[in-house]
Amino acid sequence: MPLLAPPYVVFDRAQWAALRGGTSLALSEIDLPALAGVNDPATLADVVELILPLVRLVDLHIAAARSLSAMVEGAFVGQPRATVPYVIAVAGSVAVGKSTFARLLQAVLARGEQHPRVDLVATDGFLYPTETLQANGLMERKGFPESYDLRKMLAFLEGVKAGTPDLRVPIYSHESYDVLPGRYQSVDRPDILIFEGLNVLQTANSSAAVASDFFDFTIYLDADSATIEKWYIDRFLKLQRTVFQRKTSYFHNYRELTPEAASDLARDIWRRINLPNLTDNIEPTKRRARVVMRKGENHRIEEVWLRQT
Template structure:
């Protein structure tokens, strides 16, 4: 570890190899049983007990320390002010490309963090619910830019986070259906003063460079206490996206209720060609123009190798 710290003396991050990072877990002995793995990982995203032990357990341990420190600071401040104000949730943001494995990271961290007794209530919110409904996207002729910054109701997302951070007792988040590829009208996820809220989405670290003067200069990440960027080489993410699209064609797309049911009977070759076109026309430009540039705004970067497992970690110095 001394070598790494010395090597990274003049960078904003401390760099860890996977082996070095695994050694930081200290006395954190939490474990997930094998039967939990199937429910936690996403389609075509491998997850092993070793990955949890070597990567996510040390990260959960670090986050536990940060949350504990935040709780202690709240107690000290309340004592100073002679106030009994309720502790507001600790918010963790998780960003990264489509198909890079953000959702798996979020679910694993949720499961691990809620095992600590001082913060057992951990809610997970995805920003997919804050996409504009398809009818709005179609009316504005941006249906083919779904996932780009302009396809999100950012004001609604910011108001949601502001309510959570202000300690509001019940806050509603809209829900999204990947099967229907649209917002679920009238269905809401209620957040009721949890200890931690994990907010996962491609856009959570983005800032708006061209704001109208009347807009407040407030960004989603302003509400985060800690942020994570899940990273990988573009060629690997592209491969994972195509593999996931192939798997969905054989499973979810077969449902008549699926927005993509029209692709259910494509041949293997046609499926790969279509997935490649969608990646090249939509997901790659969004990654390069809007998502990847936010990488170094994160508190911590998980760098994945071609095998989909984390190979190195960068932690911002404090």
């Protein structure tokens, strides 16, 4: 039996996998390399044991939300309207595996008959351009809440929920470490939108709207901070041997560091920037998530926490 840890029911991996029900597997081994991240593997076991039960749960929530919407708009308002996109948020630390997880979730959801159009948007596109961050002394606060154009992000989410066609999201390049001028991702009334980012569950100390006002379902990827630090350093070393070697990389000047020097630099960046952001801004939002998926040291999700309220 799953454990009770109010307000959560806590499942181990096997218990969670058993909740898959009749949800079918629509991916194969050949689909996985394109979905995996840097130093973040994706396996069919993850899809079967973790993503499929989650998709079943999401489908139940979508059906309930649309049934309630139909009753309110039809029976009460008397004016049914088009189905609005269902928005799923995925939050968690730098290097915890959000992007890989979100891509796997998108791939499985998009193969469902009820919602064939599933878009994935990362909050990176709403970061202020490097020029703006530098002018305001925020380069070492990149990823902190104040480094995002919150007004633009909220306008996008409001447009999604309003059914606005052909919304545009700026495209961010991890290679150039900047928003690409004049480059956009088009979002045109999908059945489901997955919105992935560090601080998506953040609240505000005012009456202003926050991103989570527009979310229907929320997921937090979790792991011990010491474990995430190791993943961050491992990823940095892999990027230093690959992407950083390109002249177009913002971090090209790190290309010739020794492994020891690169490890020391990555550790310093983590402890000076990413760990404070995790501790002060990201981790405190964990208990706002409907589902918390907790990883062990080998990137394997070992526990799933399902909020009861």
